[in-house]
Amino acid sequence: MNINTHTNIKEAKEAESCTVPAYVCLENISLTLSEKSILKEVSFSLPATGISSLIGPSGAGKSSLLRCLTNLYGNWQGVISVAGVNTHSWLGGEDALRRHIGLIAQKPSVFPASIHDNVIFGLSRKERKQDQSLRIEQCLKQAALWNEVKDRLHEAANTLSVGQQQRLCMARALALEPKVLLLDEPTASLDPHSKQLIEASLHDLAKEMPSLCVTHDLEQAQRLQGQIIFMCDGKIIETATVNDFFQSPKRLETREFLRWSVCDCD
Numbered sequence: 631m632n633i634n635t636h637t638n639i640k641e642a643k644e645a646e647s648c649t650v651p652a653y654v655c656l657e658n659i660s661l662t663l664s665e666k667s668i669l670k671e672v673s674f675s676l677p678a679t680g681i682s683s684l685i686g687p688s689g690a691g692k693s694s695l696l697r698c699l700t701n702l703y704g705n706w707q708g709v710i711s712v713a714g715v716n717t718h719s720w721l722g723g724e725d726a727l728r729r730h731i732g733l734i735a736q737k738p739s740v741f742p743a744s745i746h747d748n749v750i751f752g753l754s755r756k757e758r759k760q761d762q763s764l765r766i767e768q769c770l771k772q773a774a775l776w777n778e779v780k781d782r783l784h785e786a787a788n789t790l791s792v793g794q795q796q797r798l799c800m801a802r803a804l805a806l807e808p809k810v811l812l813l814d815e816p817t818a819s820l821d822p823h824s825k826q827l828i829e830a831s832l833h834d835l836a837k838e839m840p841s842l843c844v845t846h847d848l849e850q851a852q853r854l855q856g857q858i859i860f861m862c863d864g865k866i867i868e869t870a871t872v873n874d875f876f877q878s879p880k881r882l883e884t885r886e887f888l889r890w891s892v893c894d895c896d
């Protein structure tokens with residue numbers, strides 16, 4: 631082995647094991663559900679700011695990965711660290727971790743309560759007793775929902791459309807002032823105008839925190855900038871900047887996926 635090869639292997643290992651500056655770092659994450667291997671040694675990192683797009687075919691394991699990040703699946707293997715702290719030993723436990731890492735799930739789940747109460751649902755009893763009207767307005771604006779609900783905040787949340795419910799879930803997550811944002815297809819049920827507003831809001835939020843956005847919309851992934859993480863069959867196929875990913879993808883699987891929207895990575 632010559633010196634250069636040795637250096638390259640060392641650099642690759644360092645990048646893989648998150649010795650490069652990263653706010654969120656996943657190392658060799660594996661997950662088995664019902665005896666099926668869902669995630670296979672997934673490693674990547676998120677920088678302190680900016681949006682990363684997680685893409686890949688249906689069933690690739692994208693939602694499962696987000697659930698591991700917030701410990702909604704408890705049986706994953708590997709190491710996840712956030713701000714240098716192993717999430718398994720997070721101070722304050724899972725509730726504190728889920729406050730730090732906001733997850734906007736693929737399927738909206740509003741609570742049987744008013745729009746207003748849904749936004750403040752995750753706050754502590756003490757916080758809920760204080761006047762939260764400014765926080766509610768800000769979060770609903772960030773979720774591009776304020777104009778549609780400002781005159782009906784005390785109506786039941788389940789009277790909202792699916793797209794509106796999804797944005798309400800985003801407002802509820804933002805009300806907890808997370809330091810990391812995970813979004814699972816946040817604009818899948820939205821009309822083009824709402825989608826545009828959410829993307830603008832994501833760009834603003836990502837100036838202050840790392841965001842990981844699952845999307846099937848490759849044009850959206852390009853608009854979001856940041857890095858692209860391409861997954862298939864529970865594995866990371868390629869991680870690259872937007873320009874490198876779309877203009878000079880390294881892996882054959884990536885080129886096929888970009889061309890045919892399918893991935894044959896088995």
Ligand SMILES: Nc1ncnc2c1ncn2[C@@H]1O[C@H](COP(=O)(O)OP(=O)(O)OP(=O)(O)O)[C@@H](O)[C@H]1O
Binds near residue numbers: 668694
């Ligand atoms: N609780 C579970 N038990 C068994 N298998 C599961 C469970 N949850 C998910 N899976 C399987 O894990 C795989 C990955 O699912 P996941 O929802 O993470 O995919 P995805 O990439 O988010 O897909 P989509 O783009 O359709 O949302 C799928 O094959 C799915 O059937």
Ligand SMILES: [Mg+2]
Binds near residue numbers: 736814
């Ligand atoms: Mg999913």
